[in-house]
Amino acid sequence: MSRHEGVELANRAAHEVRERARTLRLTGPTAGLAAGFVQANLAVLPQALASDFLRFCQRNPKACPLLAVSEPGQWSLPGLGEGIDLRTDLPRYRVWAHGELVDEPTDVVHDWRDDLVSFAIGCSFSFEEALLAEGIELRHVTQGSNVPMYRTQLPTQPAGPFAGPLVVSMRPLRARDAIRAIQITTRFPQVHGAPVHLGDPALIGITDLSRPDYGDAVPLHDDEIPVFWACGVTPQSVIAASRPAFCITHAPGHMLVTDLKNHQLAVL
Incomplete structure (x- = not known):
């Protein structure tokens, strides 16, 4: 396209x-x-x-x-x-x-x-509209690519046969934008709500941001931190x-x- x-x-x-x-x-x-x-x-x-x-x-x-x-x-x-x-x-x-x-x-x-x-x-994607309206750059939107998504070491709560790792989506943000993004996305619990982690990806089991499990890699600039939201691709890791x-x-x-x-x- x-x-x-x-x-x-x-x-x-x-x-x-x-x-x-x-x-x-x-x-x-x-x-x-x-x-x-x-x-x-x-x-x-x-x-x-x-x-x-x-x-x-x-x-x-x-x-x-x-x-x-x-x-x-x-x-x-x-x-x-x-x-x-x-x-x-x-x-x-x-x-x-x-x-x-x-x-x-x-x-x-x-x-x-x-x-x-x-x-x-x-x-x-639903809360991204609110982030963009605040002037917060979303790198995958700027690049015209898919958001990067990663399997983590964070477990989900099992139910019957369904269990497996949490998948997260990642957006690189400057610190002040990350704070504002937390405030904004907290208002959208039906579309994942606030982030589940920010900062060092190794703490949630992600070893290489340049190699997402789903989607496309995006660059992380020196003045940015990675911000991670729970992702609706989680059922696919659970299915696997x-x-x-x-x-x-x-x-x-x-x-x-x-x-x-x-x-x-x-x-x-």
Whole structure:
């Protein structure tokens, strides 16, 4: 996607971005698209595992803040937007079998089953709008790349078969911007809230910031510190560790763009 196309999509409504994903005119990351609209991570599991995964999300609200849960077999989420089709409206998906990534398709129509339950999970792209409005630079937005994400040594709270490490997203910030970012993101608990760590990445088990587990590396300048937020890709690290027989997720950075507005999620 060219820079011009990115600017064009930033100014489009959420349903137009979904329509472009559905027709394969959008297959890349959704950061910065449909400005003002809430984006969501996606995890889709068989009904037999849904109650355990629901409890996992409830026990790990920083990483997995739930926005909506579907009925079994339902591929729409009416509370998040009119006409949403979870099988086609994300730019790219991941299909998992026994914890192994087996495919990254642009739709999951042929993978869909009547027993699947979908979980829409809040995404940090939503609070980024508030950070940018305060004049805080977000390096991955400046570069037009995907936010860097890392598996940590911080454990999640297990539920049933689901357990594994916390994944975090990282944004390099100057100290004064980091303080302001904490204040701002605390107001958005449904999209990960305040950071879980800042400073030395080794303290949470990250050995090399230049090699993210997901997304793209960004430079850290001498006057900046890395700031880490709990990330909605955490279910993917948990799926790899817990090895359910079947699962569908979004590809990191390739989100469901909903009709909710970011300001609706702010806590005053």
